[in-house]
Amino acid sequence: MQKSTRPVDDIGLVEPKTKHFSGTLALASGSELHGFDIVYETYGKLNKECSNAILICHALSGDHHVAGYHTPQDKKPGWWDNIIGPNKTIDTNRFFVVSPNNIGGCSGSSGPLTINPVTGSSYGPNFPLVTVKDWVKTQAMLADKLGVDVWTVIIGGSLGGMQCLEWSISYPNRVKNTFIIAAAPKLSTQNIAFNEVSRQAIRSDQNFNEGNYYESDNKPELGLMLARMLGHITYLSDDALDEKFGRELRDGEIKFGYEAEFQIESYLRYQGRAFVDRFDANSYLLLTKALDYFDPAGDTEGSLSKAMAPATAKFMIISFSSDWRFSPERSQEIVSALLEANKCVSYIEIQSTQGHDSFLMPIPRYHQVIKTALDRIAKGLDL
Amino acid sequence: MQKSTRPVDDIGLVEPKTKHFSGTLALASGSELHGFDIVYETYGKLNKECSNAILICHALSGDHHVAGYHTPQDKKPGWWDNIIGPNKTIDTNRFFVVSPNNIGGCSGSSGPLTINPVTGSSYGPNFPLVTVKDWVKTQAMLADKLGVDVWTVIIGGSLGGMQCLEWSISYPNRVKNTFIIAAAPKLSTQNIAFNEVSRQAIRSDQNFNEGNYYESDNKPELGLMLARMLGHITYLSDDALDEKFGRELRDGEIKFGYEAEFQIESYLRYQGRAFVDRFDANSYLLLTKALDYFDPAGDTEGSLSKAMAPATAKFMIISFSSDWRFSPERSQEIVSALLEANKCVSYIEIQSTQGHDSFLMPIPRYHQVIKTALDRIAKGLDL
Numbered sequence: 001m002q003k004s005t006r007p008v009d010d011i012g013l014v015e016p017k018t019k020h021f022s023g024t025l026a027l028a029s030g031s032e033l034h035g036f037d038i039v040y041e042t043y044g045k046l047n048k049e050c051s052n053a054i055l056i057c058h059a060l061s062g063d064h065h066v067a068g069y070h071t072p073q074d075k076k077p078g079w080w081d082n083i084i085g086p087n088k089t090i091d092t093n094r095f096f097v098v099s100p101n102n103i104g105g106c107s108g109s110s111g112p113l114t115i116n117p118v119t120g121s122s123y124g125p126n127f128p129l130v131t132v133k134d135w136v137k138t139q140a141m142l143a144d145k146l147g148v149d150v151w152t153v154i155i156g157g158s159l160g161g162m163q164c165l166e167w168s169i170s171y172p173n174r175v176k177n178t179f180i181i182a183a184a185p186k187l188s189t190q191n192i193a194f195n196e197v198s199r200q201a202i203r204s205d206q207n208f209n210e211g212n213y214y215e216s217d218n219k220p221e222l223g224l225m226l227a228r229m230l231g232h233i234t235y236l237s238d239d240a241l242d243e244k245f246g247r248e249l250r251d252g253e254i255k256f257g258y259e260a261e262f263q264i265e266s267y268l269r270y271q272g273r274a275f276v277d278r279f280d281a282n283s284y285l286l287l288t289k290a291l292d293y294f295d296p297a298g299d300t301e302g303s304l305s306k307a308m309a310p311a312t313a314k315f316m317i318i319s320f321s322s323d324w325r326f327s328p329e330r331s332q333e334i335v336s337a338l339l340e341a342n343k344c345v346s347y348i349e350i351q352s353t354q355g356h357d358s359f360l361m362p363i364p365r366y367h368q369v370i371k372t373a374l375d376r377i378a379k380g381l382d383l
Numbered sequence: 384m385q386k387s388t389r390p391v392d393d394i395g396l397v398e399p400k401t402k403h404f405s406g407t408l409a410l411a412s413g414s415e416l417h418g419f420d421i422v423y424e425t426y427g428k429l430n431k432e433c434s435n436a437i438l439i440c441h442a443l444s445g446d447h448h449v450a451g452y453h454t455p456q457d458k459k460p461g462w463w464d465n466i467i468g469p470n471k472t473i474d475t476n477r478f479f480v481v482s483p484n485n486i487g488g489c490s491g492s493s494g495p496l497t498i499n500p501v502t503g504s505s506y507g508p509n510f511p512l513v514t515v516k517d518w519v520k521t522q523a524m525l526a527d528k529l530g531v532d533v534w535t536v537i538i539g540g541s542l543g544g545m546q547c548l549e550w551s552i553s554y555p556n557r558v559k560n561t562f563i564i565a566a567a568p569k570l571s572t573q574n575i576a577f578n579e580v581s582r583q584a585i586r587s588d589q590n591f592n593e594g595n596y597y598e599s600d601n602k603p604e605l606g607l608m609l610a611r612m613l614g615h616i617t618y619l620s621d622d623a624l625d626e627k628f629g630r631e632l633r634d635g636e637i638k639f640g641y642e643a644e645f646q647i648e649s650y651l652r653y654q655g656r657a658f659v660d661r662f663d664a665n666s667y668l669l670l671t672k673a674l675d676y677f678d679p680a681g682d683t684e685g686s687l688s689k690a691m692a693p694a695t696a697k698f699m700i701i702s703f704s705s706d707w708r709f710s711p712e713r714s715q716e717i718v719s720a721l722l723e724a725n726k727c728v729s730y731i732e733i734q735s736t737q738g739h740d741s742f743l744m745p746i747p748r749y750h751q752v753i754k755t756a757l758d759r760i761a762k763g764l765d766l
Binding site for chain 2: 029030031128129186187188189190192193194196197199200201203204205206222223225226229230232233238241242244245246247254256257258260261262264265268269272285289292293295
């Protein structure tokens with residue numbers, strides 16, 4: 001069923017699956033969920049020894065569709081298809097790759113769009129706020145159902161990296177190797193500030209109606225669009241924007257009006273509009289809150305090294321030189337804490353121009369670092 | 384009439400004045416203004432030789448009220464009172480300081496809030512877009528009326544610095560010394576991107592009504608508030624935010640809701656709300672456009688040094704180490720262009736933690752640099 005034009009290392013058609021979890025899930029906030037679903041994809045096969053399972057944790061606007069295509073008509077593959085597939089860096093001939101969609105999102109796992117079994121209508125703004133800890137807990141429940149006792153590797157970029165950090169603390173015996181990419185041990189004040197502006201943009205949209213907009217024809221699209229435009233600025237580096245758009249004008253001359261004049265304006269508006277077609281505002285609010293709250297050192301008097309004490313995994317921390325959202329210095333905070341806690345950690349800063357988004361890019365040195373590490377792991381060698 | 388608690392170097396009560404300019408003003412956009420007003424303040428006295436006049440050019444949200452108080456009840460003095468006054472760094476015993484409000488703003492000079500003499504109602508969104516060049520032109524017209532043929536010094540921070548740059552190109556014979564602080568020769572793509580998000584926030588506010596909201600009880604306050612919140616993030620450095628607010632919670636604990644939880648959230652909301660009380664959304668839109676358009680090298684095939692060729696002033700360029708809106712590298716672009724054009728220029732980077740806002744702060748070394756320069760200038764020595 002693969003198109004003949006697709007490369008041989010393409011994973012081809014993939015299908016999302018769903019696991020239902022009945023019973024009550026106690027969340028970090030004190031709220032409860034009465035049953036929930038997790039949508040996920042898997043690529044490759046789990047071996048008998050259960051020594052080849054890799055968990056991919058997704059970032060803010062990511063989902064479970066990491067590699068391959070859902071239909072032959074799909075124009076784009078999953079969001080990290082450049083690294084996952086047969087003979088690719090994360091080689092699905094060797095590894096069993098699992099990628100769940102986090103609860104609270106809007107891509108299939110239980111979230112604001114889901115029907116609340118208690119009320120019979122969608123949760124909407126009443127879906128409880130979830131935390132990184134909650135996500136990791138539900139991912140562990142999924143692992144149980146999939147028969148994965150121990151992840152050989154867990155990998156995540158950005159908010160995904162925070163989940164990896166939490167996994168290594170919450171379930172030290174279930175993680176052998178942790179790859180934390182373009183992440184931070186907690187948000188900086190500036191990070192929270194940007195999230196807050198995004199949230200206010202959504203919440204002040206005339207169609208938001210305190211989150212009760214599912215029945216309405218008018219969704220808080222302008223607010224969500226603003227949030228995404230702002231996000232995009234922080235995902236790209238100043239240099240990357242200059243290189244890509246500079247001060248180029250759409251029509252070659254200044255028009256002295258408020259239509260998009262500079263190419264960067266068109267780009268941001270386009271990105272914003274495209275986002276509202278695939279994302280839900282209530283989910284976006286909730287996910288930014290999970291980001292804000294994440295702070296594993298919060299339970300250990302601010303000491304990240306104390307927080308990391310339970311971890312037994314080997315760590316590889318990767319940062320990107322041009323990332324100003326989660327700069328290399330933020331990754332180095334994790335490295336320092338791990339060293340102080342006497343953990344095994346390697347660190348590499350990849351030279352890049354694409355800012356925070358670098359973690360999604362097929363930068364040769366970056367993929368080579370992961371490939372080399374996975375080669376060693378596949379051979380049973382230490383990281 | 385001064386309060387006894389005020390310091391002796393306080394300039395005391397000051398009064399804004401207005402000059403009306405009749406006739407038609409041709410703007411860079413091709414539009415025309417049929418008569419306009421400029422509101423301004425002056426401190427100190429112009430000497431007979433006209434050798435002590437200093438022009439202060441204000442930044443995006445600044446105005447003509449730079450120093451002193453309008454009433455004894457005022458809680459705050461003008462926005463740069465820490466540097467201007469008798470025996471202060473910009474010593475009003477020695478210098479005649481002039482500070483106009485730029486047209487297009489909302490503090491008294493002609494702008495969207497003003498009555499259009501042609502229609503008899505306020506310009507609103509029909510006030511023409513103005514440029515830095517237009518501002519400088521109208522400032523020169525004001526200088527004519529005030530009897531100032533030559534400015535001994537023109538000083539401006541941020542967008543004010545861009546006006547200084549333009550002055551030295553447009554009116555080289557009317558400027559002896561130019562102090563350009565925390566500025567850039569043009570906006571970067573990222574700078575334009577942030578402006579664009581701010582504009583979209585205002586323009587998508589349900590009360591904006593394409594700028595026709597003056598008759599309405601409901602103004603586009605939420606959009607303007609968002610724009611200001613976003614602005615504030617770019618005015619402060621990451622470190623300054625961390626130092627000032629960190630991840631401090633308002634109520635000491637996470638509440639799992641959308642009320643302001645972190646102190647930074649309260650701060651931004653407060654700053655946003657305070658701004659809508661004093662600023663007009665139509666003006667804000669227009670001012671961000673003037674920023675976007677500024678690019679003196681646009682007329683000289685992208686060469687700033689060619690653009691600077693006409694300048695005869697001596698330049699002092701000042702940047703701040705923690706400024707990421709207009710970083711030291713951006714100031715150095717101006718320095719390099721001036722050197723290439725064989726102009727007389729000195730440059731200093733001030734160590735600071737407060738980001739772009741540093742230019743408003745009484746940082747001792749920063750004020751000392753300006754004081755030393757003005758001392759030499761007052762003595763008739765070269766900068």
